[in-house]
Amino acid sequence: MLLARVAVCAVFLLDGAVYGSWAAQVPALARQAHAGNAVLGLVLLGPAAAMVLTAVPAGRACARFGPRAVTAVCLGLGFVVLALVGTAGSALRLGLTLAVLGGLMGMVDVAANVAGVAVVRALDRPLMPLFHAHFSIGGLVGAGGAALGAAAGAGTTTQLAAVAGAGLLTLTVVTRWLPDERPPAREDRHPRRSAVSGDDRSVGVGDGRGAVAGDRRRAVAGDRRHAVAGDRRGAVAGDRRRAVAGDRRLWAVAAGAVLVAVAEGACSEWSGIFLVQQHETADVVGVGGYALFTAVVAATRLGGERLERLLGAHLLVGGGALLAAAGLLLTATAPAASVAIAGLGLAGAGLACAFPVLIGLAGRAGEARDRDGDGDGDRGGREDGRGGEGAEVGRGGGEREIAFVTTVAYAGMLAGPPLIGWTAGVAGLPLAMGTVAVACLAVAPAAWIARRTAPETKPARSPAAT
Template structure:
């Protein structure tokens, strides 16, 4: 019988694999649809906007019916839609398919995080970074599969059909073990967002998530161009630096339970933010190949815990005596974090246009450093905020 921990982990891995699979084939999708740079930029805007629009309704649905039904509908639907994306033949069909897929994945992201918070509560173990490691490794597997498909000249539609089928089978086998389905007695209206928005701690946790998202997006989307244009790297060397960053995040997240037990969530956030900023500054300021690889590696290690811990603490902030709750809080923080994912890379690009990429990467380092005061403020706010009945928020550390 599948455990709730395994079921939630499968959801994270499948969601990461879906994302890694299509994101790595964007050039092939653009060629297939005959889309230029401008049209592609608009098409890629669709999934980010859709994720923002679906995060809050998904959280409300989870509050009313539980995480399991939402995940059981949206993740299989995303697996089925992925092959459709591979058939896109114009900018309009590509944009529509990406927007629909982004909306579904946004709902999946919220519901799987709510399920993860429930598992953390049930087991009494700080497993959120470990679950997010599943997403990271799923994304790596999806991108490696996409690279292999591209090398073998396999069209995106065929590759996506295989990935979607494997993901669908994995989800259907395990999804019934995802925790969070409410009984009729537990169902409650999903309103009350005004009360959620009035809580300073949640705004500060959202700030942590936004800063982490912007810094991670800058390293992921701008590091290669920065190293080629400003440091004279070849394309292979620049790609290797990004791989160091991505693998550092994935591997570090596997150590999340031990690290959180030792330092506590808030100390870990403070240290992680400082380490991430140090890494980005090192890569941006020191003109050395070694500094670049070391810097992006340190940035990956530092950023590995920030987003998962923000989600964990947000969900725990709404925890109720019976082990349910936290959906509105997590949905609120996730929605704001997605805005960071949407706006961060263009802002970094704008700074680079007005100045140079070195300055833009340094700005990303400043953003990462802002995680430190935001985490300290959230800890302080958690101590002064009136306690909710049954809340299990861990403000130690």
């Protein structure tokens, strides 16, 4: 299982490296495609929209083929498309290429998380923050490589092609060690047809008619019982969905997640443009600003569990949002590029843990709903009353709440780039970055309301941390 853990970390790192490689090249790609700020905002909308559209198909593909196959195919194709991004000579071609890349990497995100959960189950250790920290480290590696390439005078096409080649080689090595969990196949999708055909083959003609008729009656009765049980489960699920959508406290969590997603997207995809256009720096300085932001995010996430134990979820999210707002205001009003880059570092420190902690608050909301009897009944076992692995998985609760908050946050990822691009086109980049700082200020009251989803408790020290 050690090799599986290393392989999952490697996939998260490769995923982040893909994103960091092209995100750090946004100024050069925009100039190469002759895209202004408003058009660039629409171009950057493509990959976010494609990630949303491929999330559900990715889950189904993992269930059918396993996360190993989905990761190998989609990440391999993603590296091929990444090499093509550097050849885009128009805004339309750049937008379409990035949209395809975003769709593939969205599927990789899902498959990597499925594989990560398999490792967490096997080792019984909370390793997901560590896996996601490797995504940030991968982004730093990609951005750092872009900075070194720009300093050496390498073109965008050459740099992205080099990343694609190195990534394909690494993927070939680690794929064999990835977990390949998938749900067990259904034994029989047509019980009535199987019973009839089986009895026809095993009994004589005379007795066969009676056996077949009896099996048909039993199959029909069984189908009726399953239909009734299904209706009950559907009614309970409908009540749960209505309870989730009507929870105002959960909407506060989702609002905070949206604002954090917009701020992270602004820092990742617009910081280079801001430095190059506003302070007239070289591309290597713009790449360096993005690299610093990513490095601070990665370092802070590595210590995120310790910070949450020390400060608690509410203070970590609210205080971090205020720190991010201060950093972005410093960036927007900075008289020099060095001051603006320092502001990006502060923003990275403030935003790093916000989204994971908000997702955790959503999960606590589901646990509290189940505990208070507002959920979908007894989650201590499976629907058929048997125990086993399904019982352990279902005992935690919060799946619908987490999905709800994540879906709403994706809307922020979709709306953020074009809104920032439109604001920059109308009023300039400093005001656009200042608007993002105001959005960060709004995260603090959202976090204060969100704490009511569950009692504010500082997480206990896990055995793995001792």
